[in-house]
Amino acid sequence: MATVYPSRLQLPRSRRWLTYLMVLCAGVLAILAFMLVPLTENSMRLNARQVFESSRWNAMQLQLQSYRLMNYISDLEEADMPLNGNAYFQYDLVLSRVDLLRDGEIGNHIRSFSNGRATRLLNIIAGELELISLNLEHLENGRIDQAAIIMDRLRALDTQITDFVVIVNQGANRYVTAQREQLNLQLERLEYIGILLTLVAALLALFALKSSYDLRSLFRRNGQLEDDIRHLQKEKSDVIARIIAELKPNLITMTGWSSSALQSDDEWHRQSHLEQLSDLSGHLLTQVDSYHDLILIESGQFVPQHTEGELKSHIEYSVNAMKQQLLAQNIRLMCFFDPRLVQSFEADFKRLHEILTMLLGQLSQHCPNAAMLVHVRPSALPILETRKGELAKDTRMVQISIRDRGQGLPSNVQQGLRSNPHNPGNSIISQIHNIGVGFTLSQYLISTLGGELHFSSSTENGTEMWVDLPMKTVANVYPAKRSKVGTIAILDNQITSDDIFEIGLGDASYGIEPMTHEHLLKPEVTSGFTPYHAVLLADQRILDVEALEALLALQSHDVKLFATESIRRQHPELNISAIFTLPLTETQLEQLICA
């Protein structure tokens, strides 16, 4: 299952910088573009100002008009009189140029030429021309003699007009040179800005290209994530279907038992059904808790809940909780503890209960009618270096061995159990597909609690599972050494010589040994030198005559016989010392011995 980590939702540093650079480029682009506006405007203004041309043109027009006036005056004869305003007209043409050069934009423009010399000259010219107007008036009144005077005055003015034209021309040249320089400067700036704009635009284009690639990969990843989500949803629905499939039979059974209990008039039956209902509902609760834990593990929110407690009582409680399921499969389960184990530990007993019930439930499906042995003992496994820091000094590994003599686990389940649940390619959902909810939950819970799960399985020898879990010893006090007072033989063909161990019952220690029917019939067993303190008739098959005789012989040598109610009923000839129920626990066995 793909997991979306929060860190992946944030942009990596390089991308963040890329975004900042893009924003910076856009900002620079905006500033440069904004700078272009006044520069262009200024350049346009500089380029458009042709006033220098006008000043030059009008200065020359002034000179030209003055020559035309002179020409007109010099050509006048007595016969031309009266002039009828023609002299004034020619005079006005000259003065209109003077006015143009004095006023308006051109007047302002030439004011700075040669430190104001042009304006001073123009004022003199204007003054002289105004004085000529008096002579013109006389001329218009018919006095032809005024023509010569006007001509003299105009000739005297000619040098000043020429000086004025030269000054205006020079001033206009200087002005245009300065304007051109300024324009060139502006154009240069525009060029730099253009280059900068091109560079920034190129950078922006590169960033945009990179971003488009990123966007494309983002879309691709998004599509992949959507596929993953769809896949996950499908897997989730599969898992829920599996969970329902696992819960349904128990719920149907409960419904059946409830109906039977309601309909039954027999108080014993009703009581029995109610007990079964109670056991099964407890088991269902455990199953529901387990599914919740699985979700917590998947979402990374699983927190172990350590409590102090007696290990034996917790394990026996778990074993007894499976009573109905084991009986339904006719499984003879016995649970023993190594006397070297301390009694109290600090552990997550709730999850230990879930692990054990799930494992027993799963294994029981593959070993109907078989014997099953749960043996709790100190583990030879060291605590992993990586977990040492997390765990206290007094933590020990405890091994819970579950052995059955059934048909072994299917190969796909074995393969699934061998795969590391924390392998990146492995997911809870895929594990559920491979090995089912029960085994998956056990595997993940054991791993999450810092333990290990090992197993061995074959069709000939059945299955053995070793659950190694770290547990903190509450008080570092080990049980006192007990002296061995006898051996208890378990009569069951499926218990082999591998299952020889010692248990502590009360102050004494007892050896547990398997006993097959074949072994029972051996003379050394039935002779008076038998080493057995008691024989536990675990096998629920009807005993044959030879076996009965052997057991009677043993009984005659003060060997106690422990059997189930069913065996006692089938073989009343046997003097059964005490009745036990399956699953057999050490606590029950202790009561049998004491009885």
Place this chain on the structure above:
Amino acid sequence: MKFIGLIISALAALGVALNAAAEQPPQFNTLTITGAISSAEDAPVKVDLATLKTLPVEQIVTHNPWEEGLHTYTGFNPVDLLEQLDAEGDVLRVTAFNQYITEIPLSDFAEHKAIIAYEMDYRPITVRNKGPFIVIYDFDNNAMLRNEAYYGRSIWQIESIEVLDSGD
């Protein structure tokens, strides 16, 4: 004393000049039209100011590079004049008293609403003040006109107009 005398003389001369301008002889208030005028049979047509004032009056309020400030120009559209004269041209070749010549497409008067003004700020325009006739464009309301091409066409002291047919 000489300086004061000079000023007095100058002021007196200015008064005479202004007076002279106001009483501008009528021959200078006449526009000579020549060219493609079918009704005139190639003879020049002289149109006086009084006649021109009978044409539809057009007004433009604008700035221009030759005068300071905003001025109101009153005049006529040459298109109206040419219609009356039954002229066939599309270009006006305008000549000033100083013999400055410029050619103005007739479309300038039709599209840009240029006029030939005979009044500035509701007064006749004197020769000294670039009168009596000036071509005026609406520079304030049309930025496209603010360039040398149109400044060059803004001819003043108009003496005559020749109607040309460019053949386009």
